[in-house]
Structure formats: structure tokens, C-alpha cells
Amino acid sequence: MTQKTKTKTIKSRELFREAQFDTRALDEDSRTVELAFSSEEPVERWFGQEILDHASSSVRLGRLATGGPLLVDHDHKDHIGVVESVTIDSDRVGRAKVRFGRSARAEEIFNDVKDGIKSKVSVGYRIHKMTLEDPSAEDEVYRASDWEPHEISIVSIPADNSVGVGRSDTDDENEITIQYEERVMPEQTAAVIETPKIDVKAERDHGATGERSRVQDILKLAREHSQDDLAERYIEQGGTVEAFRDVVETITAQSGAVRDVAPASHLDLTAEETREFSLMTAIRASVSGDWSKAGFERECSIAIADQLGREARGFFVPFDIQQRVMNVTTGAGAVGTDHLAGSFIDNLRANAVVGQAGATFLDGLVGNVDIPKKSGSATFSWLADDGDTTNTDLTLGSVAMSPKTIGGAVAMSRRLMKQSSPSIEAMVLADLGIGAALAIDLAALAGTGAANQPTGIVNTAGVNTQSIAASAGTGYPTWSELVGFESAVAADEALAGSLRYITTSAINGGLKVTAKDTGSGLFLAANGEANGYGVMVSNQLAAKQIIFGNFADVMIGMWGVLDIAPDTAAKAAAGGLVLRAFQDVDVAVRHAESFCINA
Numbered sequence: 001m002t003q004k005t006k007t008k009t010i011k012s013r014e015l016f017r018e019a020q021f022d023t024r025a026l027d028e029d030s031r032t033v034e035l036a037f038s039s040e041e042p043v044e045r046w047f048g049q050e051i052l053d054h055a056s057s058s059v060r061l062g063r064l065a066t067g068g069p070l071l072v073d074h075d076h077k078d079h080i081g082v083v084e085s086v087t088i089d090s091d092r093v094g095r096a097k098v099r100f101g102r103s104a105r106a107e108e109i110f111n112d113v114k115d116g117i118k119s120k121v122s123v124g125y126r127i128h129k130m131t132l133e134d135p136s137a138e139d140e141v142y143r144a145s146d147w148e149p150h151e152i153s154i155v156s157i158p159a160d161n162s163v164g165v166g167r168s169d170t171d172d173e174n175e176i177t178i179q180y181e182e183r184v185m186p187e188q189t190a191a192v193i194e195t196p197k198i199d200v201k202a203e204r205d206h207g208a209t210g211e212r213s214r215v216q217d218i219l220k221l222a223r224e225h226s227q228d229d230l231a232e233r234y235i236e237q238g239g240t241v242e243a244f245r246d247v248v249e250t251i252t253a254q255s256g257a258v259r260d261v262a263p264a265s266h267l268d269l270t271a272e273e274t275r276e277f278s279l280m281t282a283i284r285a286s287v288s289g290d291w292s293k294a295g296f297e298r299e300c301s302i303a304i305a306d307q308l309g310r311e312a313r314g315f316f317v318p319f320d321i322q323q324r325v326m327n328v329t330t331g332a333g334a335v336g337t338d339h340l341a342g343s344f345i346d347n348l349r350a351n352a353v354v355g356q357a358g359a360t361f362l363d364g365l366v367g368n369v370d371i372p373k374k375s376g377s378a379t380f381s382w383l384a385d386d387g388d389t390t391n392t393d394l395t396l397g398s399v400a401m402s403p404k405t406i407g408g409a410v411a412m413s414r415r416l417m418k419q420s421s422p423s424i425e426a427m428v429l430a431d432l433g434i435g436a437a438l439a440i441d442l443a444a445l446a447g448t449g450a451a452n453q454p455t456g457i458v459n460t461a462g463v464n465t466q467s468i469a470a471s472a473g474t475g476y477p478t479w480s481e482l483v484g485f486e487s488a489v490a491a492d493e494a495l496a497g498s499l500r501y502i503t504t505s506a507i508n509g510g511l512k513v514t515a516k517d518t519g520s521g522l523f524l525a526a527n528g529e530a531n532g533y534g535v536m537v538s539n540q541l542a543a544k545q546i547i548f549g550n551f552a553d554v555m556i557g558m559w560g561v562l563d564i565a566p567d568t569a570a571k572a573a574a575g576g577l578v579l580r581a582f583q584d585v586d587v588a589v590r591h592a593e594s595f596c597i598n599a
Contacts, residue, residue, distance in 0.1 A: 009175050014150065016074065017043060017052075019121035031100045031110060032084065037123040037152055038094035048140035050130075052147055054092035060128075060148035061086050062306045069295050070098045071153040072109060074124055077276075079295025080106040083152060094123075098152060103292040109154055118154050125149040129177045142178065151299070217241040220268065265304045265560045266319040277321050279425045279564075284417060286314050287566045287577060304561070313582060314565030317344075319363075322429075322562055344429045344562065351437035353538045354444040357551035358498025360590075365559050368402040371590060401557045403584035404452055406443075408435035409567075410579045417577065432562075432581050442540045444554050444587045445502065445547065454587035457547055457554065462592030464488035465599040468546075475544030476510040477598070479517065482524055482531055485548035485596045492593035497550035500534040507544060508537050549595030559584035 017038060025034035042049045053059075070081030081100040088094055100110040112118040129146035218241055222231030269277070276296055285294035297315065304316035322344040345363060348355070355361065362369075410431045416424065442456075449455035457463060466484040468477045477484075489495050503511075511525035524530055533548070541547070563582040589595070 008178050014074075014124050014126055015045075015050075016122045016124055019123050019152070025097075026114065028114070031081075031102075032097050033100075033113060034095065034097050035121050035152070036093050036095050037086075037121065037149065038125075040092050042141065045142075048132075048142050050127075051141065051143045052125075053143050053145050054088050054094065055145075056088060058145050058147065059088060059094065060146070061088075062148075063302060064096065064149050064152070066302055066306065067298075068149070068302070069151045069299055070100070071151050071295065072105075073155050074122065074151070074153045076151075076296040076299065078105070079292055079298075080109050080154070086149075094149070096152060101290070101292045103290070106292065113154065118156065120155045122153050122155045123149050124151045124153065127176050129179070131179045214241055221245055265307070265316055265322075265562070267300060267303055269300075269318060269320040274320050274324050277318070277324075279317065279321070279428060280417070282315050282317075283412075283564070283566055283579065286564075287417075287568055308561065312563050312565070313580070314563065317562040317564060319560040319562075322560065323363075344433050345558075348433040348437050348440070351434045352444075352556075353441050353502060353536055354551060354554055355437070355440075355556070357500055357502060357534075357536055357554075359444065359551050359554040359556050362401075362555060362557045363560065365401070365403075365557050368400065369557065371399045371401065371555060371588065399555065399588045399590050401555065401586040401588050403557075403559045403561075404454055404586050405582050406436060406439040406585055407580060407582045408432070408439060410435065410581070411576065412579055413576045428579070432579075435581070436583055436585070438540065440556060440585060440587065441538055443585075444556065445538060445541055446545075447587060454585075455589070456587060457549070457589055457595050458542075458545065458597055460589045460592050460595070463549075463589075464492065464593065464596035466546075466596055467599045468544075471544065471598065474510055475507055475598075476514045477524070477546070478514075479524060482511075485546070485598075486531060486533070488596040489549055489594060494550060494591060494594040497552040497594070499548070499550055500536060501530055501546060501548045502536045502538055502541070502551075503546045504541050504543060505537050505539055507546060508535055511535065544598070546598045547595060548597075550591075553590040553594040555588045555590055557586045557588070 019035055019037040026032075038052055038054070040051055040054055042051050044050075064083045064086045068083035068086070069076070069079050070083060072078040072080055079101075080103070081098055084097045084099050086094070086096045100106045100113075109118060125147055127144045127147045130142040130144050133141045133143055218231050221241070273296070277300065278294070278297065281294045282297035282301075285291045285297065291298040300318050301312055301315040304318065305311055308316075345361075352359070410428065412428070443454045445456050446458045447454040447456035448459055464485075466477075466481060466488055468475065468481050470476055470478075485501070486495065489499075508525065511530055512523055514524045516522045516524060525535055528535055561582075561584045565580045565582070567578040567580050
């Protein structure tokens with residue numbers, strides 16, 4: 001008989017364990033208390049006995065060590081302090097020093113702790129990986145070899161250790177990977193899996209949430225790969241998560257797309273948590289330095305910082321929030337016409353001229369990426385009877401993209417800072433989206449490739465050019481010169497896709513008043529079109545600049561990291577601030593031959 005290591009997964013919510021204060025280590029002056037938050041004491045769970053392994057490689061201390069929250073009753077809205085330090089001692093016990101804030105609520109709880117009224121502590125954590133120590137044992141014992149404490153709470157009644165009580169509903173579940181040894185008889189050709197002990201209640205509960213989990217997982221994959229329509233069909237037809245993953249990965253490989261993991265700033269927040277996040281609350285907390293009323297927002301920023309491995313200039317905004325649609329209405333009682341609806345991402349796209357022209361946006365990138373492109377085709381020829389073909393290779397290349405940081409600023413008045421309505425948050429995100437769109441437009445159209453800029457269409461090597469006789473004067477092309485833009489792209493067999501012109505308002509006006517010839521009475525441009533193609537305007541282009549081409553071959557990469565830093569110095573006299581925002585973006589032209597510019 002041999003043994004073979006196998007894995008399986010189970011669903012779990014956030015788990016809690018009772019912890020203990022060491023009131024002898026209470027310091028009233030510094031408002032700190034030391035506590036033991038975890039040990040290797042077995043705890044009965046619905047899946048069996050749970051042991052938290054305390055080897056240094058088994059515990060993810062990052063979130064607690066970087067200012068983890070001290071809460072009341074695991075309520076992320078009831079933030080009363082911070083974890084100052086955390087260690088695993090030689091006795092394999094997790095210990096922490098927590099500091100209480102100075103808000104009225106924190107003062108109230110601190111006094112109750114000093115007086116012994118509140119003496120119970122609970123730690124909230126998640127398990128990522130466990131090992132089933134002896135599958136043949138009657139009482140199954142699971143050792144958590146990868147687990148992560150998230151927060152420490154002052155509680156009146158500790159959580160029931162036999163139940164994984166979560167802070168919200170089943171949307172807050174996570175998946176735990178379990179390793180176990182499977183016994184295989186030598187004469188068997190197929191693996192024999194021993195039937196595990198069945199917890200009837202757990203199976204019933206799991207069955208009730210299984211469908212929701214399937215839908216959640218499919219929708220998450222759909223967001224990562226922009227396959228929402230396909231996801232709807234799979235959900236309706238009862239398709240499995242694994243089958244959907246195989247399909248989208250195949251589509252991704254064939255299309256040359258590059259997104260296969262969620263961005264570091266995507267926290268997979270539930271719908272309730274997404275609604276709970278308040279940009280204005282985070283801004284005010286960042287300005288004052290008091291995060292007691294913005295505990296959830298601070299936790300989100302810390303989680304992103306942990307994943308990125310760097311600190312925010314101010315605070316990070318989760319990618320989930322950048323995608324959040326703010327459906328806002330006017331008038332009392334929320335009655336009126338929708339306005340300012342949309343997310344930061346949607347506003348950015350809508351206000352980018354290259355986006356409106358059909359540029360391809362790649363949201364949520366991770367790390368440097370290479371986008372494949374075909375740079376040469378196989379050759380076919382006519383053959384004699386029994387003749388041999390000439391071997392030719394399909395030439396493939398790639399376009400590299402790497403994150404480059406753009407920064408912008410939005411002024412906010414003192415009165416505006418005090419507002420918390422959805423319309424104000426939508427307006428602030430819209431302003432940030434417009435500012436980022438202008439920066440992206442300039443980079444995509446005419447980025448120099450130097451001084452940390454991407455390389456735009458005008459400066460991309462290999463783009464076609466069309467001379468204009470009046471370049472020293474008005475810069476208006478003749479009819480034949482205008483057609484020459486199209487002809488140059490067509491000669492490279494690239495006349496397909498989202499074809500249009502982008503030029504300045506002056507040149508656009510000139511096209512409208514320049515006759516095609518002396519007798520037809522027609523002009524170079526009319527009704528928003530020239531030579532049958534749409535004309536768009538950007539005054540960020542150099543004077544007299546004209547660009548024609550397939551704008552779907554402009555790739556806009558976004559790494560999903562929106563970093564907001566309030567600057568109070570710029571408007572200190574007026575009591576306002578300047579909101580400075582930083583976003584990681586890059587621009588690349590997939591096929592230079594898809595474009596033609598005036599020489």
C-alpha cells in the first residue's frame with residue numbers, strides 16, 4: 001500500500017478565536033495593552049479539529065503588523081485603535097500590543113478594559129491552506145499551515161468557536177485548500193479515495209451556498225477576462241466554474257489578451273462592502289490623520305499596500321471602488337434625473353478621445369506584459385504536380401507594456417470636503433477620470449517615450465506619413481492629400497477596425513470650409529465625417545497635426561492602482577485642499593502600419 005498526496009477545497013467565512021488581555025501590561029499613558037491573540041490550542045470547527053500552526057512560515061502577519069485595526073465586536077465601522085506590534089514567541093503563541101485611539105468611543109472602551117468590565121478579546125482570521133493530519137483517524141485534525149489574522153476585537157461575548165461566524169453573509173466566504181494523504185492499493189490502476197466523514201449540517205449549509213459560490217466565482221472570472229455575456233450563458237446553463245475557466249483561458253490565449261489575475265488593488269469586496277466604502281470619509285481621515293471613523297477604508301488601503309509591497313502616498317482606492325457605478329439622482333427623496341452616474345474607469349474611458357475613437361483598454365494589469373502581434377505572414381505559391389512547398393515562417397513579435405505613473409490634481413473647497421452624498425463622490429471620481437483621460441490622450445496621441453512618458457502614435461517608429469503642401473501655411477490638406485492618409489494604411493493591408501481621423505479644432509474647421517473641387521460644392525468634411533470616416537478633435541495635438549488610422553490598435557493599459565493624497569498646504573488659507581491622484585498607466589501602439597500622420 002502506498003500513499004499519494006491529494007488536495008481538495010472547502011468554503012469558509014472569516015473565523016474567530018477567543019484571546020486574552022494581559023492587564024499587567026496596560027500602560028495608561030501610552031494607552032496600550034498587550035495580549036495573546038492565538039495559540040496552537042485545538043478548536044472544534046464544523047470540518048473537524050482546527051490547529052493554527054505557529055511556525056514563522058505559516059502565519060501571514062503583514063496586515064496586523066502594518067497597523068491592523070482594533071475593533072469592537074468585529075464591526076469594521078467601530079474602529080477604536082490600532083495594532084502597534086505583533087510577534088510569534090518561542091512558546092508558539094501570537095502576541096500583540098494594541099493602542100487605543102482618543103475618540104470618545106475609544107476612551108469609553110479603554111476605561112472598560114482598565115476597570116475589568118470588558119476582558120474578552122477575539123481575533124478575526126482567514127485560513128488559506130490546511131493539512132489533514134491523519135485521514136484514517138475518527139476525529140479529523142486539520143493543521144492550518146497558511147493562515148492570516150486580519151483584526152483584533154474587544155468583545156462582550158466571544159464567538160462560538162464551533163461555528164465560523166463571519167462579519168457578513170456568504171459573499172464573504174473564502175476557499176481553503178486542504179492537503180491529505182490518499183491510500184492506494186498496489187494492484188489498483190485508479191486512485192481510490194477514502195470516503196470522508198460527513199458532517200450533515202455542514203453539507204446542508206454548503207449545499208445552500210454552493211450555487212451562490214458558483215455564480216460568484218464565474219462572475220469574478222468574467223470580470224477579469226471581460227467575458228460578462230459568456231458568463232451569463234454559463235450561469236443559466238448550470239456550467240461549472242472549471243469549465244468556464246477553461247473557455248475564457250482559451251479565448252484569452254487566442255486573442256493575445258494579457259489579464260489572467262486580478263489587480264493587486266482588487267480586494268474582491270462584497271456588494272455591501274463596496275457600497276460601504278466612502279471616498280469622502282477616507283479623504284477627511286487622511287487630512288486629519290484620525291482614521292477612527294474610516295476604519296474600513298484604512299483596512300482596504302493597508303490590504304492593497306500589503307499586496308503591492310509599498311506604501312501609499314495618501315491612501316489606495318480599491319479597484320472594486322474604481323469600478324463602482326454611482327447611480328445618483330437629483331431632487332429630494334432621490335427623485336429626478338440620473339446624473340454623474342458611472343465609475344472612475346467608465347468616466348476615464350468616456351472622456352478620453354482615444355477611448356471614444358475605439359482604443360483598447362486593458363484594465364487591472366499585473367506586472368509588465370507583452371502583447372503578441374503578427375509582423376509577417378506565411379507565403380503561398382502555385383506548385384507543379386508533385387512540387388514541394390517553400391518553407392516560410394509566420395513571424396511573431398510583441399509589444400511591451402510596463403506601468404508608468406500619471407499624477408493630477410483636483411481642488412476641493414472646505415464646504416465640499418464636509419459633504420458625504422453619493423453625488424459628491426461621483427463628481428470627485430468624474431473629475432479624476434477627466435483629468436486622467438486628458439493625460440492618457442496626450443500620451444496616446446503624442447507621448448515622446450522620454451521623461452517617463454509612453455510613446456504615442458506620432459512618435460511610434462514605422463507609422464505611415466502623408467505630406468501636405470500647405471503645411472507651412474494653413475495646414476489644410478487637399479482632397480487628394482486627405483485620401484492619401486487612407487491609401488497609405490490600405491497599402492499596408494491595415495485598413496480595418498475603428499478607423500477615423502483625430503485632429504485639432506483649427507484643422508477640423510478648415511476641413512469644413514475647404515472645397516473638394518471647383519464644381520461639386522462639396523467640402524472635405526461635413527456632418528462629422530471626412531472621406532467617409534469620422535473626425536474627432538483634440539486640442540492637445542500639435543498645431544496642424546492630423547492622425548488617421550485604426551484606433552483599436554492603441555492599447556491603454558491600467559494597473560488598477562489609484563493612490564490619492566490630499567494636499568492641505570496649497571489651499572490652507574481658504575481651508576480647502578488639493579486632491580492629488582496617481583494612477584499607473586501605459587500606452588502602446590500594437591501595429592504602427594495601422595496609422596498615418598501628416599509629415
